[in-house]
Amino acid sequence: MRYIEQEKVVRRMNGRMIVNRIFQGLFMFATALALLALVILLYRIVSQGAGHLSLDFLINFASRFPAEAGIKAALVGSIWLMAVVAPTSMILGVGSAVYLEEYAKKGRITSFIQMNIANLAGVPSVVFGLLGLTIFVRTLALGNSVLAAGFTMSLLILPVIIVAAQEAIRSVPGELRDASYAMGATRWQTIVRIILPAAIAGILTGSILALSRAIGETAPLIVIGIPVIIQFLPAGVMDTFTALPMQIYDWSSRPQAEFQTVAAAGIIVLMVVLLFMNSVAVFIRNKFDKSY
Amino acid sequence: MRTSVQEMIAKSKDKKSKKIIEKLIPVLLFLIASVSVLTTIGIILTLIIETLTFFTRVPFTDFIFGTTWLPFSNTEARFGIWPLIIGTLKITGIAIIVAVPIGISAAIYLSEYASDNVRRVVKPVLEVLAGIPTIVYGFFALTFVTPVLQSFFPEIKIFNAISPGIVVGIMIIPMIASLSEDAMSSVPKSIRDGALAMGSTKFEVAWKITVPAALSGIIASVVLGLSRAIGETMIVSLAAGSTPKFDGDFTGSIQTMTAYIVQVSKGDAGYGTTIYYSIYAVGFTLFLFTMAMNILAGYMSKRFREEY
Incomplete structure (x- = not known):
């Protein structure tokens, strides 16, 4: 058969x-x-x-007239925002990752924190805006300042940085750790001198990608009441400001067709900033990534 | 005099400052790690407290059963959430219709058909698509997709549900494609090779072996995409309009939950007004929707995972 x-x-x-x-x-x-x-x-x-796009566009403030409208306040504002978000989110993110990977005992609390981070990553950004409005703007009375917006954004991208840093730390081989302990180093010495230097490329790459998400976020800024039309630059973190996506949102939603061109020019500036940040991330990954 | 390594270690062990550091650091790091938990607690408490204040002014039943959303009326303000939910569902529905076939097809293509070279080019490009800020997508929906649709279907208004729905779909394609592709790639090569050795075509392998084996991951990716579409804010704020409607019309202006929050935040509804508290009630509803989706996705990928 x-x-x-x-x-x-x-x-x-x-x-x-x-x-x-x-x-x-x-x-x-x-x-x-x-x-x-x-x-x-x-x-x-x-x-x-x-x-x-022209040099004038970069050095002019916003204007009622499309032809004169510039993006200076928004560009400088976004840089101020990053100056708050980058250190805040990286200290919190890398600190959390080090705790979870190096100190925490595998158990209920650790897996709860881990699950919480995963869920936090799925919360819509506009809800983070409501959190920022209540906690930072009202309760801590920071107003619509760079600091309030920066803290809100930091919490928003925190899950991304934690996960990236955890992966980077986890990829450091155990032998390095063992060798360090064998030489008599303490836990903290091992972390600072061995593990973090070995994981730095992954941590930086992940952090820059997270920051590039923060620089393009609009919704939380609107909810915490960041203004659009600003004719001055912030002098400190307690001053109010505007940011690239806010400015683009305002131009896009204006009825005059001329402002659409201005909005598109603003988008190009934002995308160039994003492209720059991503290139830096790729550069760091290629340059410093040691494979064990 | 030479000190031995042992002596150096013993000496450094005795340093008091070092001992304190070793004790303090874990505590400090634990506090830092708890910030993420505090954030979740903060979000939930904020939403609950402000929503409760809202319910002291607007009856709970009016909110969850009401089909009229007229918050800005001076004489007869109405706060029935359903028009905003319907608006959100319209956008999400169109987005899923666009994103699921394209996203899963792209995933099958990348994991089953594409050569390594093609994959090396396509995957980063899809990541670029995922990295574009939503405000840019919103601008694209308003200034390109809507006019193009209008030239084919003149009855479509400048603000409508279709154009932002399609663009939200484009936005979540990379997410569905890359998560589904991850799930398919994790199906062991030996199973695939077995099917090919039995004379299956590539399509039969994909359809009868890979997709069923990776189904939990694929469904999880779609549910996460749904959650993203529900929470998407800027595309709908720019292109969908601000008319909360309780009907099945897709061609005219609508409003989603997220777009309402933006509309109120942009205006100057004073602190303490009913409208001010209403954004928390809407935000809470939105939070519950996305949380349910995220938990469902996590459950799907755990529960139905096939172990090899």
């Missing part, structure tokens, strides 16, 4: 190959569609905004 009917297999083979081809084409088409969306988006924005 034959288990395989040769003729039947041969007869059906053609059809099966055709189905395979058709679906391969469909799957490829879908992938291409996603990539096409990116190309159209970038092309539209560059073609709309490039004409408005």
Whole structure:
């Protein structure tokens, strides 16, 4: 008795190959569609905004007149914001990761903290805005300052930094740790002199990617009441400010068509900032990444 | 005089400052690690307390059963949440229709068909798509997708549910594609090779072996995408309008929960007004929706995971 009917297999083979081809084409088409969306988006924005880009655009304040509108206050404001978010979120994020990976005993509390971090990452950014509004703006009376916005953003990207730092720390081989202890180093010495230097590339890369998310976030800033039209630069962290995405949001939502060009130019500036941050992250990853 | 290593270690062990540091650091780090827990507690407490204040002014039943959302009316303000939920569901529904077929197809293509070279190029490009700020997507929806749709279907208004729905879908494609691809790639090669050796075509391997084996991960990715779409704020604020409606119309202006929060925050609803507290009630509803989705996704990927 034959288990395989040769003729039947041969007869059906053609059809099966055709189905395979058709679906391969469909799957490829879908992938291409996603990539096409990116190309159209970038092309539209560059073609709309490039004409408005000039040195004046970078050094002018916002204006009622589209032709004179500039992005200075927003650009400087975003840099101020990052000056608060970067140290705050990195100290909290790396500290949490070191605790979870190096000190915490595997148990209920640790897995609770871990689960909490995963859930926190899924909370919509606008809800973080409500948290910032209540805690930082009202209860701690920081007002709509750089500090209030910076703390809110730091909490928003905290889960991302913790997870990235944890992965980086986990990828440091155990032998390095053992060798350090064997030489008589204490736990903290091992962490500061061995583990963190070995994990620094991963930590920095993850942190920069998280910061580039913070620099593009708009919703929390709107909710905590960051203004748009500002004709001065903040002098300190307690001053109010505006940020790139806020300015872009304001220009986009204006009815005059001319402001759309201005908004597109603003988007180009934001994307260049993002591109710069991502390149730095890639550079760090390639330059300092030691493989063990 | 030479000191031996043992002596050096013994000497350094005796240093008091060092002992204190070794004791203090874990405590300090524990406090830092608890910030993330405090954030969650802060979010929940904030939402609950302000929402309770809201319910002292607007009856709870009016809020969860009401089908009229008219917060800015001077004479007869109404706070029935359903129009905002319907608005959110419209956007989410369109987004899922766009993102699920494209995202999962891309994942199958990348994990089953694409060569390593193609994968090395496509995956980072999809990551770029994921890294674009939502405000940029919002601008794209308002200034490109809506006019294009209008040229085909003139009945579509400048603010509508379709255009932002599609763009939210584009935004969550990378997320669904990359999480599904991760799930499919973790299916062992030996199973795939077994099917191929039995004479299966690549499509049969994908459809009958890989996808069923990775189903829990794929579903989890879709649920996470849903949660992202529900919480998406800037695209809908810019392109969907601000008209809370309790109907099935997709071509006109609508309002989502997130867009309402932005609308109130942008205006100057004074601190302490009912409208001010209403954004917390809406935020709480939104939080519950996304939290349910996130827990469901976590449960799906744990419960139905097939171990090899």
